Each structure stands twice: as structure tokens, then as C-alpha cells.
Amino acid sequence: xxxxxxxxxxxxxxxxxxxxxxxxxxxxxxxxxxxxxxxxxxxxxxxxxxxxxxxxxxxxxxxxxxxxxxxxxxxxxxxxxxxxxxxxxxxxxxxxxxxxxxxxxxxxxxxxxxxxxxxxxxxxxxxxxxxxxxxxxxxxxxxxxxxxxxxxxxxxxxxxxxxxxxxxxxxxxxxxxxxxxxxxxxxxxxxxxxxxxxxxxxxxxxxxxxxxxxxxxxxxxxxxxxxxxxxxxxxxxxxxxxxxxxxxxxxxxxxxxxxxxxxxxxxxxxxxxxxxxxxxxxxxxxxxxxxxxxxxxxxxxxxxxxxxxxxxxxxxxxxxxxxxxxxxxxxxxxxxxxxxxxxxxxxxxxxxxxxxxxxxxxxxxxxxxxxxxxxxxxxxxxxxxxxxxxxxxxxxxxxxxxxxxxxxxxxxxxxxxxxxxxxxxxxxxxxxxxxxxxxxxxxxxxxxxxxxxxxxxxxxxxxxxxxxxxxxxxxxxxxxxxxxxxxxxxxxxxxxxxxxxxxxxxxxxxxxxxxxxxxxxxxxxxxxxxxxxxxxxxxxxxxxxxxxxxxxxxxxxxxxxxxxxxxxxxxxxxxxxxxxxxxxxxxxxxxxxxxxxxxxxxxxxxxxxxxxxxxxxxxxxxxxxxxxxxxxxxxxxxxxxxxxxxxxxxxxxxxxxxxxxxxxxxxxxxxxxxxxxxxxxxx
Numbered sequence: 170x171x172x173x174x175x176x177x178x179x180x181x182x183x184x185x186x187x188x189x190x191x192x193x194x195x196x197x198x199x200x201x202x203x204x205x206x207x208x209x210x211x212x213x214x215x216x217x218x219x220x221x222x223x224x225x226x227x228x229x230x231x232x233x234x235x236x237x238x239x240x241x242x243x244x245x246x247x248x249x250x251x252x253x254x255x256x257x258x259x260x261x262x263x264x265x266x267x268x269x270x271x272x273x274x275x276x277x278x279x280x281x282x283x284x285x286x287x288x289x290x291x292x293x294x295x296x297x298x299x300x301x302x303x304x305x306x307x308x309x310x311x312x313x314x315x316x317x318x319x320x321x322x323x324x325x326x327x328x329x330x331x332x333x334x335x336x337x338x339x340x341x342x343x344x345x346x347x348x349x350x351x352x353x354x355x356x357x358x359x360x361x362x363x364x365x366x367x368x369x370x371x372x373x374x375x376x377x378x379x380x381x382x383x384x385x386x387x388x389x390x391x392x393x394x395x396x397x398x399x400x401x402x403x404x405x406x407x408x409x410x411x412x413x414x415x416x417x418x419x420x421x422x423x424x425x426x427x428x429x430x431x432x433x434x435x436x437x438x439x440x441x442x443x444x445x446x447x448x449x450x451x452x453x454x455x456x457x458x459x460x461x462x463x464x465x466x467x468x469x470x471x472x473x474x475x476x477x478x479x480x481x482x483x484x485x486x487x488x489x490x491x492x493x494x495x496x497x498x499x500x501x502x503x504x505x506x507x508x509x510x511x512x513x514x515x516x517x518x519x520x521x522x523x524x525x526x527x528x529x530x531x532x533x534x535x536x537x538x539x540x541x542x543x544x545x546x547x548x549x550x551x552x553x554x555x556x557x558x559x560x561x562x563x564x565x566x567x568x569x570x571x572x573x574x575x576x577x578x579x580x581x582x583x584x585x586x587x588x589x590x591x592x593x594x595x596x597x598x599x600x601x602x603x604x605x606x607x608x609x610x611x612x613x614x615x616x617x618x619x620x621x622x623x624x625x626x627x628x629x630x631x632x633x634x635x636x637x638x639x640x641x642x643x644x645x646x647x648x649x650x651x652x653x654x655x656x657x658x659x660x661x662x663x664x665x666x667x668x669x670x671x672x673x674x675x676x677x678x679x680x681x682x683x684x685x686x687x688x689x690x691x692x693x694x695x696x697x698x699x700x701x702x703x704x705x706x707x708x709x710x711x712x713x714x715x716x717x718x719x720x721x722x723x724x725x726x727x728x729x730x731x732x733x734x735x736x737x738x739x740x741x742x743x744x745x746x747x748x749x750x751x752x753x754x755x756x757x758x759x760x761x762x763x764x765x766x767x768x769x770x771x772x773x774x775x776x777x778x779x780x781x782x783x784x785x786x787x788x789x790x791x792x793x794x795x796x797x798x799x800x801x802x803x804x805x806x807x808x809x810x811x812x813x814x815x816x817x818x819x820x821x822x823x824x825x826x827x828x829x830x831x832x833x834x835x836x837x838x839x840x841x842x843x844x845x846x847x848x849x850x851x852x
Contacts, residue, residue, distance in 0.1 A: 174247050175557045178225055180282045182572030183316070189581050190573045193503055196318040197331050202304075204333075205343030206312055208357065210291030211496070212350035215360055219290075219350060222363040226286050229363055229494075234279065234552065236490025237370045239263045242552045251551055264551055267489065267727070268442040268690065268748055270435075270526055270544055272460050273509045274563035276502055278553035281572040283499060284317045291315045297348030304344065316574045319507050320500035322466055323425040323602055325622065333357055334497060357496045359383045372491055383495045385484040386472030386712065420722040423753045424462050426604035427681070429512055430595075431811065431825040432457070434523045438512060441726075443687055443747035453809050454829040456685045457751030459512075461724070463505050464750075468698055468725035468790075470497050472712065483790045489727050507576045510569055514579050514586050514594055515822070517567075526563045592820040605755040606823035609679060610815050612670035620670045620763065623756070624658040627763035629718055630704075634766065639707035640719045648718075668762055673770050677817075680770050680810040683829075684752040684783070686724045689802035691746065693789065695728015697801060701752050702784045703761070711788040722752030747803050754779075754808075772810070772832065779808060779835045785843075799841040807845030808835045 185191055199207065213219050220227040225243035234242045241251055242264075266275040295312035298305045322329050333339050339355045354361070359382040362371045371379040432438040437455035441464065444455065471487020486495040493499075517524045528545035549560035568584070569575050578597050582590050599607040603622060611619035629648055638644045652658075673679050684701055700706075704719035714720050726748050758775060761767040768774045785806055787795040798804060809829040816824060836844030 173557070174243075174245065175250070175554060178243050179555060179557070180278045180553045180561065180572075181285065181555065182281050183285055183288060183574065185314075185573050190570055190575050191314040191316050192577050192580055193316040193507065193574050194318055194577065195321050195324070196333075196500055197327055199318055201342065202308060202311055203315075205341045206291045206294055206308060206315060207318065208341050208355075209294040209343065209346060209349055210287055210312075210315070211356040212352045213290035213293060213348065214287050215356050216350040216352050217363045220286075222366075228286075228360070229366075231283050231286065232360075232493035233370075234264060235493035235498075236263060236265070238367055239490070263490075265489075266550075267460070268440055268746065270439055270442075271548060271550065271563060272440045273505070274526065274546075274566050275550045277506055277509075277566045277569070277572070278550055278561050280317065280499070280502060280506055281574075282553065284572075284574070287317060288312070288315045293348040294346045297346035298344045299347075302344050308344070317503050318500060319503035319576075320497065321504050321507075321601075322501070323422045325419065325422055325601075325603060329421075331357075334500075354382075360494050360496055362494070370491065370494075372485060372488065383485040385470055385486065385495075420752065420756070421462065421465070422602050423604060423756045424457070424722070424751070425508065426598070426602040426607075427683075427751070427753050428457055428459055428462065429508065429515060429598060429602070430604065430606070430822060431681075432512070433516055434527075435517075435525050436523070436527050439509075439526075441748040441750060443749050453685055453807075453831060454811055454825075454827075456687065456749040457683075458749075459505055459508055461748075461750040463501070464725040464727045465723050466501055467492060467727055468723065469715065470495065470501070471790075487727075487790060506569075507578075510576055510579050511594065511598060513567070514582050515591055518585055525567070591822065592818075595822050596820055603756070605679070605681060605759060606813055606815060608759070609670050609674045610819050610823075613674070613677075613815070614819055620759070621655070621659055621662075623760045623763055624662055625652060625655070626718075627760045628652055628658060630760060630766065631764040633704075633718055634764075640702075640705045640717055641708045642710075642713045642716050644707075645716070645718045662763070668765070670759065670762075673759070673762065674813075674815060677815040679813055679815075680755075680772070680775075681813055681825075682754040682758055682770070682775060682779075683809050683811065684722070684754060684806065685749065685809055686752070686785075686804075686806050687747055687749045688724070688726060688804040689728075689746065690726045690748045691728035692802040693728075693800070695726055696790045697726070697795065698788055698790070699724040699801070699804070699806075700786050700788060702786070703754065703757050703779075703782050704784075706784055706786060711792045711794060714786075714788070721754060721757045724750040724752065754783075776832055776835060779832075783808070783835060785840060797841050798843045801843070804840075804843040805845055805849075806836055806840060806843055808832045 196204075214228045217229070222229040224230060225245070230242065230244070233240060241248060264275075266272050292309075292312040292315070295305070295308040298308055320331065333355070334357045337355055337358045339358070361382045362380070366379070368379045371381070374380055428438060434455070438458055439460065441458045441460045467486050467489070471484035471492070484495070485491040486498060526546035528543045546563040548562060550562060550566070551560060553561045555561055555565065565571070569579075578594060582594070586594070608620050629645065629652065632648050632651070633640060633644075638648070686699055688699070700714050700720060701722050702717075702719045703721050706714070706717065706719060708714055708717045715723065755770070758767055758770060761778075762769065767778055785798070787798045787801055787804070789795060795801070809831050811829045812826040814824040816822070831845070831850065833845050833847040833850060837846045838844065
């Protein structure tokens with residue numbers, strides 16, 4: 170009987186005609202017609218009168234799969250097919266795959282399930298357009314090819330957060346549809362919870378009352394301190410073409426490029442779990458991951474509060490078990506899946522087993538897997554089924570075509586990809602994600618635009634140092650207003666005695682400089698973030714730190730409270746589980762090279778500079794600065810270099826050395842003992 174019931178809840182993906190499925194696109198690249206269909210369809214999906222919250226295929230129930238209220242799915246009496254290890258009180262322990270080798274592969278069918286249901290609502294909108302409307306067939310054709318959009322937060326050619334996601338009353342023009350929802354709010358701005366939803370799901374406001382809808386930076390007394398809006402302001406200086414190079418958190422671009430280009434092994438690239446012994450030089454190159462970058466975005470969207478402010482609560486995106494109710498969650502995870510797909514096209518090879526899911530101990534286990542039991546490419550990806558008697562495994566979800574979609578960069582690629590296809594793909598991602606190898610290679614090729622996006626920040630840093638003003642957002646805004654236009658900056662950068670990026674790689678080799686960071690995931694209820702700065706940190710408001718001129722990156726563990734019902738998280742807390750991250754510094758050092766602050770990228774010049782100017786601060790999510798950083802259990806910070814060789818063929822991927830060098834002298838004895846020492850390496 171259960172098998173028959175399961176037939177309604179299979180994750181099949183969407184059908185398509187032809188050899189290449191439709192593409193998921195960046196939301197900002199959608200046409201007006203596509204945006205209209207997406208938003209109107211999303212309204213229907215979120216409308217409790219249309220997609221009833223008790224329906225396992227409703228927006229609410231699908232969001233519940235990701236965490237709270239920790240119910241099985243479908244949450245029906247007949248569904249007894251997931252026999253797991255319940256909590257002590259018999260409660261269900263969730264499907265958590267964070268800090269696991271299954272992190273990326275589990276989210277792929279999850280997104281496909283969401284996508285299939287949303288497309289049904291999009292098609293209903295198109296079908297509901299009046300038959301006399303001459304554009305109805307166009308809308309129906311677009312609806313048939315609809316795929317969920319993604320949000321590429323690492324792009325440099327546009328603002329980090331789409332404007333439409335920041336305005337509660339944003340309206341999209343389009344034809345009248347009889348199928349439209351009566352919801353009158355922007356479904357990309359927030360989601361309204363069904364009446365009667367438990368407070369653990371909705372989260373509570375300052376008066377311990379349930380939120381009625383998802384929130385970001387819940388600090389209404391200080392709307393100008395919302396970092397999402399502050400990021401948008403950087404694009405609103407009239408007549409200033411230099412705004413884009415000055416965007417906050419632009420380090421996301423460098424982090425993304427580094428993972429896509431340098432990482433050769435799936436297990437390391439995919440998740441942030443700490444691999445024991447990784448303080449050794451031969452292992453420390455593997456501390457970054459897509460999950461690490463993913464965590465930073467969750468934290469960035471959810472928000473940081475303000476000390477001693479009654480409104481200082483985090484938003485839903487910063488709390489993993491509540492995050493799938495946040496509309497940006499789905500665009501964010503579609504982008505993570507896209508980056509995974511790009512990495513696969515660049516590196517995956519059936520003859521190299523390390524380029525896909527390799528068997529690994531599950532560590533802390535989860536609701537289904539016991540601690541230390543192996544996870545591998547055959548592990549079930551609960552609760553997703555392609556057939557009534559089969560669970561998906563990672564091996565089943567290798568290719569996006571199985572679910573009826575692809576991405577602009579990977580559409581039509583063969584498997585395995587040819588060297589030529591990889592070169593073309595590398596060129597595409599290099600145009601999107603600025604990286605040190607590409608900038609230096611372009612400079613060597615005599616390309617005039619090489620490094621121009623670094624000029625404004627270099628000038629800002631030069632002015633900051635010359636005028637001896639505090640490194641705050643207010644002072645930065647003042648300095649930005651005084652910057653010359655891009656044409657003037659370019660003219661100033663030219664000349665035989667000026668620093669050129671090509672000179673950073675004599676013999677076609679240079680060093681990537683990277684911060685490695687490790688800490689206990691769930692300490693302090695996972696309620697902390699580590700921020701890194703190159704230079705003074707004078708901004709008092711933690712929420713604005715990413716917008717300050719010396720900020721170079723964040724590390725967010727996305728842990729959970731000790732009271733969580735997540736089975737895996739409880740086990741991880743008991744085991745003092747640790748996670749790792751990386752913050753590349755090379756672009757920031759190149760800006761300082763252009764500014765005349767750093768002479769080159771050699772250790773002789775960079776080590777003294779970093780020893781004096783690299784700083785890290787820990788902030789709790791309520792905006793409190795943690796004065797004693799050693800309160801973060803196992804927090805360890807150190808700097809490594811990875812030698813990069815530029816290939817003779819500029820279209821080929823850069824070659825990264827298999828090992829890294831560690832420089833404990835930069836961090837030795839600093840940060841209340843959280844900086845790595847030379848003695849630590851000998852342990």
C-alpha cells in the first residue's frame with residue numbers, strides 16, 4: 170500500500186524535448202515575461218489556499234524537509250519506509266547532510282522536487298491567461314521550459330542581491346491570469362507562515378511572539394544598517410562607474426574561482442568537515458569547500474543583530490533548520506548546484522575515483538546512518554525516490570540532465586568533457602569570476618583591461634592610509650565620493666614605472682596566499698562568525714563589517730543550538746565536531762601591490778605585511794564582539810601559500826601545486842592563542 174502512496178511523491182525531474190534540456194538561468198538574466206511567470210507561480214506555490222500546508226507537495230512541506238519541524242516526508246501515517254535511529258524521546262531526527270560528502274548530491278534531488286512543483290504553478294498561470302490575449306501562447310511556451318532561476322552572488326557585473334528581492338512591495342507587470350494568487354506581497358522578499366505554525370519554525374521576535382513571515386536583519390530601528398541594502402548602495406552613486414569594483418564581500422568571487430580551479434578531489438571540494446591531521450602542510454590545501462562559501466551566504470542574508478538592542482535577532486536564513494522558508498534559499502542553492510555542475514565539468518573523470526563521492530566515515534552519523542558507518546556514492550539520499558521501491562543515491566544524480574535541466578556554462582557538454590570544452594568553460598568562468606591567475610595571464614598577454622577592476626579599491630586603500638582616517642563604512646563612503654572616474658584611474662595606472670600584474674609571476678609562477686581557519690561547528694550554539702581584515706578594523710557595527718574597506722572575508726560555521734532536534738547535529742555536538750574554511754588573500758594583496766603598499770607576492774614582502782596587518786575578529790550573531798577569541802573551541806587560524814604555474818596556453822586551467830607551505834610566524838601567539846604556532850606543526 171505504501172508503494173502505491175509513494176507514486177504521488179516521486180522526484181522525477183521535468184521532461185524536455187531535444188538533446189539539451191532547458192537552462193536554469195541567473196534571475197537577473199530572465200526576461201520580463203519569465204520573471205512575471207516565476208513570481209506569479211511562486212505566489213501560487215506559497216499561497217496556503219492553493220497549495221495547502223498539509224499537502225506534502227506544498228511549499229511549506231517541501232521547506233520542512235530541510236529542517237524544522239523535523240518530521241519525516243511525506244509526513245503521513247502510511248510512510249514507515251524510513252527506518253532510522255530516533256532521538257531519545259522517539260522524535261524524528263531530520264535528513265541533515267551538512268558537513269557531509271552527501272551535501273551537494275542530496276540537495277540536487279531536493280531542488281528538483283521543488284522545481285517540479287513550482288513549474289506546475291507557473292504553467293497554471295500561463296494557462297489562466299485569457300484566450301484572447303495575443304501573447305498567451307508565448308507565455309505557455311515559456312512556462313513549459315520554466316526552470317528555477319539561480320542567484321549568482323559572486324558576479325562582479327551587477328549588484329550582489331537582485332533589487333527585486335529587497336523590496337517588500339515590488340510589482341511585476343504582466344497579463345491578468347485567472348489562476349493568480351490573491352497574495353499581495355513580494356514572494357521573493359518573504360514567505361508568510363501558515364496560521365498555527367509552531368514558534369520553533371517561525372522563530373520568535375523580541376517579545377517572544379511568533380514571526381508571521383520570514384525576516385532578514387530584523388532590526389527595523391536601523392534600516393540603513395542592513396548590509397544587504399548597504400551593498401546595493403554601492404551601485405547608486407550617480408555617474409560613478411567605479412562602484413562595481415568596490416562591492417562588499419567581493420572576496421566571494423575569488424573564493425569561488427579558487428574552488429572551481431584549484432580543487433581536484435570531490436570529497437574536499439564538497440563539504441566543510443575537518444579531516445583529522447589537516448594542520449600538516451601536505452593536507453592544508455583542502456580546507457576550503459563549496460559548503461564553506463555556502464555558509465557565508467546563509468549568514469550574510471540572515472543577518473547580524475546589534476548589541477543591547479531588543480531587535481537584535483538573526484533572520485531565518487542564518488538558522489539552517491529554518492532557512493528553506495526564506496525565498497532566497499532556493500535561488501542560493503540553485504547557484505551552489507550550478508557551481509557543483511561546473512566543477513564536475515572541469516574535473517570529474519570516471520577513471521579518477523577521487524573526482525566523485527568516495528567512501529568516507531559518516532563521522533557523527535544522522536537519523537539513518539550510525540556514527541562512523543560509511544557514506545558513499547550508493548548511500549540513500551532520503552527522502553527522495555525515483556521509483557516507488559528505490560531511493561536516489563549520489564551515483565543516480567551525477568548529471569543534471571536526469572532532472573531535465575542544465576546551466577548556461579555547461580549546456581551541451583559531453584561526458585567526460587574534452588580538453589577543448591574545458592578550455593572554453595574555463596574562459597567562461599574566468600570572464601565571470603575574476604581570479605589572480607587570469608588577471609596575471611591577461612597582463613602578460615598585453616590585454617589593456619587586465620586588473621582595471623582593482624584600481625578603485627587600490628586608490629581607496631591608498632587614500633585611507635594617506636589621510637589616516639578610520640576604516641569605517643562612513644569614512645569609506647566619504648572617500649568613495651571623492652574618487653575619480655574609471656577613465657582617470659586607468660590613465661594614472663599606465664606608464665613604464667607603474668606596477669604591472671605581469672611582474673608578479675616571473676617565470677610564469679606566483680603564490681596564492683590563503684587564510685585557513687578551523688573551529689568547532691556547534692560551540693556557542695553555532696552562533697558566531699569569524700571576520701578577517703587586512704588593516705585596521707574601526708567599524709563598531711558588526712553588521713557592517715563586510716562593507717568596510719579592510720574586510721577580506723568571513724568564516725561562518727552555521728552550527729545549531731544545543732536544544733536542536735537534528736540527530737546528526739546532536740551527535741556532532743557531543744563529538745565537538747570541527748569544520749574548516751579558506752579565505753583567499755591574493756586579490757587583496759594585488760590591490761595593495763597596485764597601491765604601492767606591498768612590493769610583490771613573495772614571502773619576503775608578504776609575511777611581514779600580514780604579520781602586522783592580518784587581523785581576525787569573532788562576532789556573535791546578536792552583534793556582540795567576542796573579546797576572548799579562545800572561547801571558540803578549537804579556533805585555529807594560519808596562512809598558507811600555494812604555488813601556481815601559468816600554462817603556456819592561456820586558455821588552459823592554471824596548474825596548482827599539490828602541496829602548500831604554512832607560515833606560522835604570521836599568526837604565532839596571536840588572537841588569544843587562536844593563531845597557529847610553529848610548535849603546533851610539530852605536534
